[in-house]
Amino acid sequence: xxxxxKPSIELNSDxxxxxxxxxxxxxxxxxxxxxxxxxxxxxxxxxxKTEVAGMAQRGGVVTSHVRFGKQVLSPAIxxxxxxxxxxxxxxxxxxxHTHMKSGAVVMVNDYPLxxxxxxxxxxxxxxxxxxxxxxDSVELHHFNAGEAAIELGDxxxxxxxxxxxxxxxxxxxxxxLEQALLARFQRKGEALTELNRRAFTLGRQAFIQVDSLATA
Amino acid sequence: xxxxxxxQQDQRQFISGNEAVAQAAxxxxxxxxxxxxxxxxxxxxxxIAAYPEIYTEWSINEKVSLEVAIGASLAGSRALCAxxxxxxxxxxDALMTQTLIGAVGGLVLVVADDVGLSSSQNEQDSxxxxxxxxxxxxxxxxxxEAYEMTRLAFGLSEQYDVPVMIRLTTRICHVKGVVVCxxxxxxxxxxxxxDPARYVMVPGNAKKRIPLMMxxxxxxSLLSEEHPLNRMDAGIDNSIGFVTSGAAYxxxxxxxxxxxxxxxxxxxxxxxxxxxxxxxxxxxxxxAEEVEPLLETELRAAGIPLYGKDILxxxxxxxxxxxxxxxxxxxxxxxxxxxxxxxxxxxxxxxLCVACPHLGIYYCLSHIKNTIIAGxxxxxxxxxxxxxxxxxxxxxxxxxxxxxxxIDKGRSEADQNKNILAVIGDSTFxxxxxxxxxxxxxxxxxVTVLLLDNRAVGMTGGQNAPSSGLNIHGEATLQVDFxxxxxxxxxxxxxxxxxxxxxxxTLFKALREEVxxxxxxxxxxxxxxxxxxxYSKLPxxxxxxxxxxxxxxxxxxxxxxxxxxxKESVIKPNGREKELSFVNIDTxxxxxxxxxxxxxxxxxxxxxxxxxxxxxxxxx
Numbered sequence: 001x002x003x004x005x006k007p008s009i010e011l012n013s014d015x016x017x018x019x020x021x022x023x024x025x026x027x028x029x030x031x032x033x034x035x036x037x038x039x040x041x042x043x044x045x046x047x048x049k050t051e052v053a054g055m056a057q058r059g060g061v062v063t064s065h066v067r068f069g070k071q072v073l074s075p076a077i078x079x080x081x082x083x084x085x086x087x088x089x090x091x092x093x094x095x096x097h098t099h100m101k102s103g104a105v106v107m108v109n110d111y112p113l114x115x116x117x118x119x120x121x122x123x124x125x126x127x128x129x130x131x132x133x134x135x136d137s138v139e140l141h142h143f144n145a146g147e148a149a150i151e152l153g154d155x156x157x158x159x160x161x162x163x164x165x166x167x168x169x170x171x172x173x174x175x176x177l178e179q180a181l182l183a184r185f186q187r188k189g190e191a192l193t194e195l196n197r198r199a200f201t202l203g204r205q206a207f208i209q210v211d212s213l214a215t216a
Numbered sequence: 217x218x219x220x221x222x223x224q225q226d227q228r229q230f231i232s233g234n235e236a237v238a239q240a241a242x243x244x245x246x247x248x249x250x251x252x253x254x255x256x257x258x259x260x261x262x263x264i265a266a267y268p269e270i271y272t273e274w275s276i277n278e279k280v281s282l283e284v285a286i287g288a289s290l291a292g293s294r295a296l297c298a299x300x301x302x303x304x305x306x307x308x309d310a311l312m313t314q315t316l317i318g319a320v321g322g323l324v325l326v327v328a329d330d331v332g333l334s335s336s337q338n339e340q341d342s343x344x345x346x347x348x349x350x351x352x353x354x355x356x357x358x359x360x361e362a363y364e365m366t367r368l369a370f371g372l373s374e375q376y377d378v379p380v381m382i383r384l385t386t387r388i389c390h391v392k393g394v395v396v397c398x399x400x401x402x403x404x405x406x407x408x409x410x411d412p413a414r415y416v417m418v419p420g421n422a423k424k425r426i427p428l429m430m431x432x433x434x435x436x437s438l439l440s441e442e443h444p445l446n447r448m449d450a451g452i453d454n455s456i457g458f459v460t461s462g463a464a465y466x467x468x469x470x471x472x473x474x475x476x477x478x479x480x481x482x483x484x485x486x487x488x489x490x491x492x493x494x495x496x497x498x499x500x501x502x503x504a505e506e507v508e509p510l511l512e513t514e515l516r517a518a519g520i521p522l523y524g525k526d527i528l529x530x531x532x533x534x535x536x537x538x539x540x541x542x543x544x545x546x547x548x549x550x551x552x553x554x555x556x557x558x559x560x561x562x563x564x565x566x567x568l569c570v571a572c573p574h575l576g577i578y579y580c581l582s583h584i585k586n587t588i589i590a591g592x593x594x595x596x597x598x599x600x601x602x603x604x605x606x607x608x609x610x611x612x613x614x615x616x617x618x619x620x621x622x623i624d625k626g627r628s629e630a631d632q633n634k635n636i637l638a639v640i641g642d643s644t645f646x647x648x649x650x651x652x653x654x655x656x657x658x659x660x661x662x663v664t665v666l667l668l669d670n671r672a673v674g675m676t677g678g679q680n681a682p683s684s685g686l687n688i689h690g691e692a693t694l695q696v697d698f699x700x701x702x703x704x705x706x707x708x709x710x711x712x713x714x715x716x717x718x719x720x721x722t723l724f725k726a727l728r729e730e731v732x733x734x735x736x737x738x739x740x741x742x743x744x745x746x747x748x749x750x751y752s753k754l755p756x757x758x759x760x761x762x763x764x765x766x767x768x769x770x771x772x773x774x775x776x777x778x779x780x781x782x783k784e785s786v787i788k789p790n791g792r793e794k795e796l797s798f799v800n801i802d803t804x805x806x807x808x809x810x811x812x813x814x815x816x817x818x819x820x821x822x823x824x825x826x827x828x829x830x831x832x833x834x835x836x
Contacts, residue, residue, distance in 0.1 A: 024564065037392065041230045048358070049230075049392040059776060061564045074470035075358075075391045078537050095561050115564045117602070119779040120771060120797065123562035155804070 016069035017171055018077040022096050023088025024113055025060050028159030031184070032086060033064035035163055039180035040068035043172055050075035059115060063096060084169060086162050089113050090129040090142070102137045105169045107207070109162055111146025141165070143206045149199065157199040164203020174204065229395050233362040233388040236395050237326055238263030240366030241296045244322070245403025246270055248288035250281040252647065253676035254300030255335040256389040257328035261298055262679075265688045274679060274688045277613070277647040278303030282310045282325065289323040289379075290415060292406030294370050298326040301340040306613065306648065308345065311379065313417050315349045316425040318377035318432075320406055322370030325351075328384040331463075331506050332533045335675070337593060337610065339531060341507035346381050346484045350429050352436050353381045353484035354445070355462040359393040365445070365481060367398070376432055376439075383483075385506060387463035387533060437485040445481025448494060456543065457498030459491055459511060459522075464504045464534045471536035472543070486511055488518045495520045502527070502543065506534055568598050570777040570802075571751075571809035573670055573743040576717040577639070578604035579773050579815070580724055581666075584731070587635045588623055592616035592649070594641040595674040603774050607639065616640045617652025620663040635731035636662060642669040642683035646696065650705060656736045657706030664730045665738045668717075669698055670745040678748045702738045711737035718743060720814040746807065754808030756824045759800045763820035766796025770812040770821065777805040778812060 019036060023029040030051060037049045045068040052063040065077045082100050087093030087108045100106060108130060118125050126132065133140050145165065149157040163181055167174035178200055185193040231239070237260050241249060248271045251261040265272040271288075275281035278299040285297035299307060304327055311325070327345070330336040346353035354369055356362040362384065369380040413421050440446060451457065453474040460468050461480040468477055478494045480486065495501045495515075503512040503524040512524035527542045528534065541551045568574055574596045581589060582604040591597055591607035592615060600607035609619055616638035624636045640649045645667055656663050673679040680686040685695030702712050711733070713726045723739075730737040744750035761781075770778050781800045788794050801812075803824045813821045 034392075037230055041228065041394065046394055047230060047392075050387065051390060059564060060566050072393075073466040074536055075387065075393070075466070076535055078470075078535070091561065114779065115562065116567065116774075116776050116779065117565060118562050120603075121780065121783065122602070126561060 014070065016067050016072055018082045018084070018101075019066040020077055020082045020085045020096055020099055021064040021066065021088075022085060022092045023062055023109075024092065025062050027062070027088045028156060029062040029064050029088060032088075032159040032163055033066050035159075035177065035181045035184065036066045037068070038183070039170075039172065039177045040066070042176060042180060045069060046072045048072045048075040052076075061092065061095065084166065086166055088145075088158060088162060090133075091126055094126060094129040094132055097133055097136055097138075100136060100138050104138045105166070106133060106136075106138045106140045107162065107166045107169070108133070108140070108142040109145040109158060110142040111144050111158075141207060145203065145206070148202055148206060152195065152199055152202065154195070157196065160196040160199035161203035161206070164200035164205075165207040167200070167204055168207065227396065229397070230392055231359055231395050232259065232390055232392045233356065233359045233384055234259040234328075234390070235263045236359040236363040237296075237298070237366045237382065237384070238267075239395075239397055240363045241324075242267045242270060243397060243400040244294060244367050244370040245401045246294040246296050246322075246324075246370065247403075247405065248285060248293050248295040249273075249297070250275045250284040250295075251298040252276070252278050252281050252303060253673045253679045254278075254303055254328075255676055256330055256386040257298045257300045257303075257326065257384070258676045258679065259389070260326060260328075261688065264296070272688050274673075274681060276682065278307040279310055282307040282314075285323060285325075286310060286314050286317075286379075289319045289321045289373075290317075291321070291408045293321040294324075294403055295321060296324045296326060296366075298328070300336065301327060301329040301342050302336060302338065302612070303327075304342055304345050305340075308349075311345065311349050311351075313422070314379055315351055316417060316422055316429055317415055319373045319379055320409075321403075322373040323379040324366065324369045324373060324382060325379055326366070326382045326384065328386070328389050329507070331385045331387070334386060337612065339507060341510065342381070342383050343484060343510050344508065346383070347510070349379075350433055351379050351381055352376070352440075352482060353383050354481060355383050355483045356388055356481070357462055357465040357479070358388065359391065359395045361481065362388055363395050363397065367401075368445075370401075370403075376436060378432055378436070383462065385463050385533075433485065437488075440482050440485045441487040441490055443482050443487070446487045446490065447479055447481075449477045449479060451476030454498045456500045456502055456547065457494065458502050458504050459494070459515070460504040461511070462506060464506055467534050467536050467539060468504050471539045480511070483511065486514055488515065488520075491515060492518065492520055495522065500546065502546075504528065504534060504539065507531070565601065566598060567776045568595060568774060569746050570775055570805045571746050571807040571811070572775075573717045573741060573746070574599065574668055575773050575775055576720055576723055576811050576814075577666060577668060577741065578606050579811070580720065580727055581606040581637070581639070582772060583724075584635070584727060586633060587637055587731070588620075588627075588631070589637045589639060590616040590620040590623065592638070592640040592644050593675075594644050594668075596639060596641055596668055599639065603772055612648075613644055614640070614648030614650075614652055616644075617649050617663065617665060618655055620665075621652065621656045621659065621661040624661050624663055625659075635664065637664045637666060637731070639666045639668065641674070642667065642671065642698070643673040643681040645698075646682055650701070653702065653707070653736070653738070654705045661736055662734045663736055664727070665736070667698060667702075667738055667740045669740055669742060670748075671750060672745040672748050674745045674747065678745055698738075698740050702740075707736050707738050711735060712740065713738070714740045714742050716743060717741040718809055718811050718814075720811070751807075754810070756803045756806035756808050757801050757810070757813065757821050758803055758806075758824035760820045760822050761798070761800075763818045764798050765818050765820070766798045767817065768797040768799070769815040769817070770799060771797060773812050773815060775812060777802045 047068040145161040285295040288295035327342040354365040501522040509525040591610040620638040
């Protein structure tokens with residue numbers, strides 16, 4: 001297990017970092033991807049961000065591809081090329097797992113969301129999606145960001161928590177990401193900024209706790 | 217949408233292709249911009265609307281929209297009109313003649329093709345329209361190019377006296393990238409000058425304009441041969457070379473960094489002679505274009521040997537992982553294709569929203585027998601899906617009414633007792649549905665029309681329309697009176713009903729009565745889209761588990777907040793097995809519309825006052 005100081009993704013001048021953000025419409029997937037992009041932009045990188053959303057505004061699959069580096073060409077991440085995945089839902093993590101590089105960091109919000117087609121019995125939710133992901137050669141982390149957001153008072157805080165959770169895995173400092181996140185809320189008042197700062201910090205801590213539990 | 221902040225030149229911004237087009241329109245001195253909302257083009261006008269110096273409007277359809285831009289151009293202003301690919305079909309009548317007239321102020325038509333059909337009824341290649349209408353086509357490959365080419369298009373339009381098309385695709389419209397703006401133009405508006413020989417396209421005048429258009433084609437071809445937007449990226453391995461345009465350019469560069477690439481920015485007319493020279497420098501020439509083999513066909517006709525759609529797919533988007541297996545095969549290399557394994561994983565199909573006013577309509581339609589229901593384009597097209605399965609056709613904007621009229625007139629003896637219905641939303645009705653209703657009344661059709669008025673263009677994000685009573689800026693304006701409108705279109709006043717779609721008994725009664733009467737009738741629903749500010753939430757509901765009998769009637773509503781909590785099989789008195797579905801309600805999502813309570817015989821759906829806040833169902 002790694003410590004929070006050492007970034008998982010090494011960046012040199014020629015590499016492009018590929019981050020996949022996956023989840024469900026309404027969870028803040030695109031916002032999280034935007035924050036990551038803004039952080040990379042602030043560091044002077046070329047950045048491209050693309051979504052595969054379809055008619056997904058309400059409850060559909062949302063996948064956001066963030067690519068940054070010296071020069072980014074195609075906006076979409078190829079299967080097998082993602083350095084990191086931030087998954088807002090376990091089955092969604094499983095849906096995109098073939099996009100991951102060997103050794104990629106996979107951060108999962110262990111808070112399943114069941115669509116009506118599963119609830120009424122047309123389809124089945126996979127048995128133990130995290131267990132299936134663990135078979136891949138990836139560095140899998142998971143914790144219940146959904147519960148944590150509810151405890152903080154608003155389920156929409158999930159994306160700030162998830163961003164906090166991956167902040168120590170990026171090829172730039174967590175503070176850069178935090179600044180990019182909080183910049184979004186500055187116009188919306190101090191209270192909301194503070195709440196998201198807490199969510200981000202909680203995400204960082206939750207991840208560290210998960211890590212130490214896993215190594216214990 | 218938040219108003220974009222004023223942008224400084226040379227500042228690196230992270231924006232989408234749609235926003236880049238909007239900024240370019242502003243920096244080019246465009247003063248009139250019009251559109252009808254449509255994915256993936258919608259945000260272009262939303263961004264432009266934030267610039268007070270540009271007159272902006274949601275037009276009622278794409279033809280009207282283009283004609284507004286045409287008028288503005290003839291009046292001497294720079295004008296932009298944006299639409300999705302199917303919109304050009306509607307606008308084409310104006311386009312095909314305007315090309316003979318040309319442009320006074322720069323006239324730019326921005327077309328966004330939904331390659332891959334993320335939210336459209338078909339997949340079309342709008343570059344065809346460029347060829348058909350004899351107008352130049354610019355194809356940006358990313359947001360920065362969308363900015364630069366839109367800037368350039370206005371001047372090109374004025375210089376060559378021609379409307380100019382910017383062809384975008386979803387991968388340009390919605391992809392964000394780094395964009396740097398350049399110094400704005402100071403455009404001096406011209407005045408309207410009477411010139412009937414040019415602007416009045418009667419046969420005598422139009423005939424004289426056609427040779428001018430042909431000469432313009434020739435001039436544009438010469439321009440294309442020399443234009444810096446059509447350029448070659450030298451490679452280090454000439455075994456294959458590419459001709460490409462738009463989003464495909466970066467996919468090619470990503471997958472084949474060593475190959476020479478001829479990139480077309482001004483893709484029509486194509487620089488055929490330059491491409492002929494390029495083809496001679498590579499062993500195998502591959503044309504990588506999305507959707508139709510247009511360049512391919514033109515280059516083949518010019519005698520240039522190449523590979524194109526014979527090895528690459530003709531539908532959907534290109535990408536590195538789509539290009540590589542086909543081209544590896546061409547080169548005799550073993551393919552390194554990575555399969556995407558999602559086998560067995562459940563889908564998350566799009567659904568109508570919690571408390572959507574269309575839910576009640578589809579609940580009723582799925583419970584009325586002996587119907588043929590013609591549908592239309594909008595959120596309510598989802599009524600074709602689970603659990604309602606309530607639509608029999610969906611074709612084009614406004615087609616529900618006219619197709620229903622045709623079904624009525626063309627039905628066989630066996631279908632004489634069927635009830636023919638049409639389902640259409642408010643914005644679609646105004647876009648192209650009114651004519652269909654007039655056709656029904658004029659030609660004595662027998663169609664029951666459901667006009668779902670939710671006061672907004674819901675599917676594209678709740679934009680305003682004449683049904684909203686608000687303009688693009690949210691300012692008060694005319695609000696169309698559908699009852700009066702339908703009366704004016706010939707429907708008898710007693711055949712027009714305005715109903716609350718959350719009141720199922722009223723809705724059923726109106727529907728059952730009107731389908732029996734053999735003349736045109738219209739049932740108008742009157743509750744707003746739940747995603748707009750007009751909608752106000754009510755206290756949420758819950759299920760009293762002791763009272764729920766598992767009948768599953770409420771599941772037929774199709775509200776995404778109603779979820780099955782457990783299933784149970786029972787043997788009924790007649791000996792048959794029946795599966796019961798006990799439900800609960802996602803109280804955090806429920807807005808208390810009470811539609812489902814209408815369907816619950818044991819009154820098990822009750823106010824949720826003291827229920828703990830739940831956000832979603834946990835997997836056991």
